[in-house]
Amino acid sequence: xxxxxxxxxxxxxxxxxxxxxxxxxxxxxxxxxxxxxxxxxxxxxxxxxxxxxxxxxxxxxxxxxxxxxxxxxxxxxxxxxxxxxxxxxxxxxxxxxxxxxxxxxxxxxxxxxxxxxxxxxxxxxxxxxxxxxxxxxxxxxxxxxxxxxxxxxxxxxxxxxxxxxxxxxxxxxxxxxxxxxxxxxxxxxxxxxxxxxxxxxxxxxxxxxxxxxxxxxxxxxxxxxxxxxxxxxxxxxxxxxxxxxxxxxxxxxxxxxxxxxxxxxxxxxxxxxxxxxxxxxxxxxxxxxxxxxxxxxxxxxxxxxxxxxxxxxxxxxxxxxxxxxxxxxxxxxxxxxxxxxxxxxxxxxxxxxxxxxx
Numbered sequence: 141x142x143x144x145x146x147x148x149x150x151x152x153x154x155x156x157x158x159x160x161x162x163x164x165x166x167x168x169x170x171x172x173x174x175x176x177x178x179x180x181x182x183x184x185x186x187x188x189x190x191x192x193x194x195x196x197x198x199x200x201x202x203x204x205x206x207x208x209x210x211x212x213x214x215x216x217x218x219x220x221x222x223x224x225x226x227x228x229x230x231x232x233x234x235x236x237x238x239x240x241x242x243x244x245x246x247x248x249x250x251x252x253x254x255x256x257x258x259x260x261x262x263x264x265x266x267x268x269x270x271x272x273x274x275x276x277x278x279x280x281x282x283x284x285x286x287x288x289x290x291x292x293x294x295x296x297x298x299x300x301x302x303x304x305x306x307x308x309x310x311x312x313x314x315x316x317x318x319x320x321x322x323x324x325x326x327x328x329x330x331x332x333x334x335x336x337x338x339x340x341x342x343x344x345x346x347x348x349x350x351x352x353x354x355x356x357x358x359x360x361x362x363x364x365x366x367x368x369x370x371x372x373x374x375x376x377x378x379x380x381x382x383x384x385x386x387x388x389x390x391x392x393x394x395x396x397x398x399x400x401x402x403x404x405x406x407x408x409x410x411x412x413x414x415x416x417x418x419x420x421x422x423x424x425x426x427x428x429x430x431x432x433x434x435x436x437x438x439x440x441x442x443x444x445x446x447x448x449x450x451x452x453x454x455x456x457x458x459x460x461x462x463x464x465x466x467x468x469x470x471x472x473x474x475x476x477x478x479x480x481x482x483x484x485x486x487x488x489x490x491x492x493x494x495x496x497x498x
Contacts, residue, residue, distance in 0.1 A: 171241035178237035182230030185223070191370065193217040219372025219382075229362045236355040243348035247417075250345055252329030253338070254420055260428055261491035263325040268487035270318040272480045273311060280308050280476060283469045290462070300466050307473050314480075337497020338425040342418045346411040353407050357400050364393035428492050435492070439485045446478050 195215045253260070284304050290296035366388040373381050411418065449471050456468045 170244050174237040174240050174244075175234070178234045182233045185226040185230030185233070188220050188222045191217070191219045191221055191372070193219075215374055215376040217372055217374045217382075219370045221368055221370040223366070223368050225362055225365050225367045229359060232355065232359045232362065236352065236359060239348070239352040239355045243345070243352045246341070246345045246348050250341060250417055250421060253341065254417065254424065256325070256328045257424060258427055258431075259325065259328065260424070260495050261488045263322065264491045265484040265488035266318050266321050266325060269480045269484035270315065270322070272483040273315050273318070273476070276476045276479070277308075277311060277315070280311060280473055283472060284308050287466070287469060290465075295462050296466065304469060304473065307470075311473075311476065338421055338428075338495060339497050342421045342425075345418060345421075349411060350404075350407060354404065357404070361393075361396070361400070364390040364396060425496050428496050432489060432492060435485060435489050439482065439489065442478060442482050442485065446475065446482065449475050449478065 193216070195217060284301075287296050287301050287304050291298065291301050366386065368384070368386040370384040370386070371381070372383075373379055453468060453471045453475070456464045456471070
């Protein structure tokens with residue numbers, strides 16, 4: 141069997157693989173950036189603080205109090221402070237980064253699906269048609285070689301030779317076109333079909349966005365609390381250690397919690413009625429679902445044509461005349477063309493059904 145792969149498609153496919161690798165690396169870089177920024181902010185909240193103070197201690201004793209003089213004057217303080225609440229807040233910030241990373245991954249897939257648009261499913265269809273043609277082009281070559289040999293024995297006409305060569309050249313051009321179409325579709329993201337359908341992808345995007353918003357709300361929820369633990373040394377005329385536990389709570393938290401619940405419900409309504417990427421994804425799902433009826437009808441008509449050609453081919457097999465051989469050769473090439481189109485249609489229908497999740 142001869143090979144009909146062109147150098148140009150191979151070069152473009154190699155360049156495309158590099159681009160796909162670059163896109164994947166870009167997604168990982170975004171996650172790395174989000175996590176590094178969150179870690180940068182959280183590291184300050186995890187670590188203890190060193191506090192240096194110089195305080196002027198007022199005299200609160202009576203003039204007859206013998207300790208009054210000792211209480212006057214500046215006092216130096218050195219302490220280490222640690223806040224468990226800040227540590228929990230830091231962990232919540234890192235969870236925000238993880239949620240944003242998950243949302244970004246789904247958003248990138250969503251963007252690729254939308255970039256492909258109504259051409260969804262064409263990549264597997266193109267691949268199926270290409271594989272079919274490459275499998276049968278060897279047989280077409282044999283038919284052309286046979287008619288050329290018969291022409292040399294003056295048992296075929298030049299018109300017949302030209303006709304079969306022209307049809308073979310058309311198939312070769314189609315193979316070249318399919319290679320280039322593969323490159324174009326992969327560039328558009330033709331291999332980015334969601335594993336569980338467009339509706340599931342839209343739901344996953346909404347869920348990831350809501351989880352990221354919820355993680356940010358968790359960070360805000362800690363703002364109503366403050367818990368600091370300090371231990372240090374204070375020195376004036378003499379030095380001594382001290383410890384302080386500072387616990388504070390804002391009575392505004394119930395109102396904050398109520399506001400967060402309202403915001404969460406509003407976000408759900410916002411994403412449910414989103415008129416941007418998610419809505420476009422749902423419109424695409426409806427368009428693809430509507431195309432299936434037309435594709436099924438085309439496949440039905442194509443099957444009828446193939447059945448008629450095969451019936452005619454079987455009928456001609458009983459004749460040995462040169463005209464019958466020439467007609468069988470034409471029908472054989474036509475069956476290759478129809479079979480390639482059928483392979484493309486079957487793959488396209490299957491891919492679109494999987495894409496829309498039904």
